[in-house]
Amino acid sequence: MIIYIIGTGVMGSAIAKALAKKGQRVFVHDKTYSKAKALAKNNKVIADKSFSYLSKADIIILAVKPYQMADLASRIKGVIEPDSILISIAAGLTIKKLQKFFKRKKILRMMPNLGLSVGQGIAGWKAVGLSKADKLKAKMVIKAFTENFELKKELQINSVAAISGSGPAYFFSFAQGLEEAARNLGFSDLLARQLVEKTLNAVSILQRNHNYSDLINQVASKKGTTLAALGVFKQNYLNKIILKAVKAAVSRAKEISNE
Numbered sequence: 001m002i003i004y005i006i007g008t009g010v011m012g013s014a015i016a017k018a019l020a021k022k023g024q025r026v027f028v029h030d031k032t033y034s035k036a037k038a039l040a041k042n043n044k045v046i047a048d049k050s051f052s053y054l055s056k057a058d059i060i061i062l063a064v065k066p067y068q069m070a071d072l073a074s075r076i077k078g079v080i081e082p083d084s085i086l087i088s089i090a091a092g093l094t095i096k097k098l099q100k101f102f103k104r105k106k107i108l109r110m111m112p113n114l115g116l117s118v119g120q121g122i123a124g125w126k127a128v129g130l131s132k133a134d135k136l137k138a139k140m141v142i143k144a145f146t147e148n149f150e151l152k153k154e155l156q157i158n159s160v161a162a163i164s165g166s167g168p169a170y171f172f173s174f175a176q177g178l179e180e181a182a183r184n185l186g187f188s189d190l191l192a193r194q195l196v197e198k199t200l201n202a203v204s205i206l207q208r209n210h211n212y213s214d215l216i217n218q219v220a221s222k223k224g225t226t227l228a229a230l231g232v233f234k235q236n237y238l239n240k241i242i243l244k245a246v247k248a249a250v251s252r253a254k255e256i257s258n259e
Contacts, residue, residue, distance in 0.1 A: 001024065001025065001058045001059070001137075001141075002025050002027065002053065002056050002057045002058050002059075003019055003024050003025065003026050003027070003057065003058065003059045003060075003061065003141060004026075004027045004028075004029070004048075004053065004054055004057035004059070004060045004061070005026060005027070005028045005029070005060075005061045005063055006028075006029050006030075006060065006061070006062055006063060006064060006072065006076075007029075007030060007062065007063030007064040007065075008028055008029075008030040008035045008036050008039050008063075009063065009064075009065075010114070010117070011063050011089055011112060011114075011116075012028070012030075012061070012063030012064075013039055014114075014116050014117035014145075015061060015063065015089075015112070015116065015145050016028050016039060016043065016045050017039075017043050017045075017117075018116060018117075018119075018144065018145035018146075019141070019144055019145055020043050020044040020045050021044075022144040022145075024141070024144060025046075026044075026045040026046070027045065027046045027047075027048045027053045027054075027057070028040065028045050028046070028047055028048065029047070029048045029049070029051060029054075031068075033047070033049050036048070036049075051075075051076060051079055054076060054079050054080065055079050055080070055081055056081075057080075057081075057084050058083075058084060058085065058137065059084070059085050059087060059137070059138065059141050060080065060084055060085070060086050060087065061087045061089065062086060062087065062088040062089065062090060062098075063089050063090075064090065065090065066090045066091060066092050066093050066256065069088075069090055069093055069097075069098070069101055070101055073101035073102045074101075077101070077102045077103055077104070080102070080104070082104070082106075084106075085106060085108060085130065085134055085137065085138050086098070086102060086104070086106065086107050086108065087108045087109075087110060087125075087138065087141075087142070088107065088108070088109050088110070089110055089111070089112055091111065091161055091165070091253065091256065092253055092256030092257050092259070093109070093257070094109070094154065094257050095107050095109050095126065095128055095154055097257075099128075104129075105128065105129035106128075106129040106130055106134065107127065107128055107129060108125055108126070108127040108130065108138050109125065109126055109127075109154065109157060110123050110124065110125035110126075110142065110148070110157075111123055111124055111125070111157045111160045111161045111164075111165050112145075112146050112165075113146075113164045113165050113167065113168060114168045115146075115164075115168065116145055116146040121145065121146030121147060122146065122147050122148070122164050123142065123146045123147070123148040123149075123160070123164075124148070124149055124150075124151045124156060124157060124160035124164075125142065125148060125149075125150060125151065125157075126150065126151045126153070126154040126156075126157060127150075157253075158250050158253035158254055158257070159250055161249065161250075161253050162246045162247075162249035162250045162253065163246065166249050170242075170245070171200070175196050175197075175200055178196050178199075179192045179193060179195075179196045180192075182195050182196065216230070
C-alpha cells in the first residue's frame, strides 16, 4: 500500500513519522520542498517534489491549511486515481466542500490532535462514498497513527475539535498560568517549570482508569490547602468558563465551515 501525505507541518509530519515506524510505504509532498526533503532525510519516508507518485497512492492524506485546499485541488484532482481514498484533516472544511474541490464522492474527513505525535492521539472521523473494503483500508491506516472512532454525523467533528483538537492548548494555557504563579511566589524560572512539568506528568499517569472526583478527593484534605484553592475555582465558576470556552470553539468551527 502507498500512502501519500500532502503537507509536512506539525500534523502531517507526525502522521508520516508514525506510519513510517509501522512499516508503511509513505510519500510526502510540501509546497516548500526543502521541508519534505528534511522530513525524508531523518525518517523512512520518500519526498516527492512534483506529485510523481500521487497517481499510485492508495490513501492520500490532505494535511494542508484550509485556505490552501482549493488551490491544491485544482492542481491534483486530475492526477488522483478514482480508487484512491482522500483523507482530510483540515479544520472547518466540510465533506461537501471537499467533494466540490476534488470533484469526487469518496472522502473521509477527520479531526486528529497533537497527541498523535507522542503516540497518544485521539481522532473522530466521518466518511462518505467509501465501500466496506475502502473503509476497512482507511481504518487500518488511521489506526496505525492514532486511536480513533467513527462519528454518526459530520457536524460532530466540530465538537471533537473543541475538546480534543483544541484541548492540548487548554492544558498548556493552565500550565502556563500555574508556572507564572510559581514564579510570582519566588521560584526561579527553572524550578517553576520543573514543578509544573512534573505535576503534569504525574497527573497524566494518575488519571488513567480513575474517576476525576475520586482523584480530587485523594489530594484535597478536609479544611486543607487544596480545598482553599478549589474553592476559588468554584467561586469563579471554572466549570462554566470551560463550557463557555468549548462552546466558543464549536461556534468558531461552524463559522469556518461556512466561510
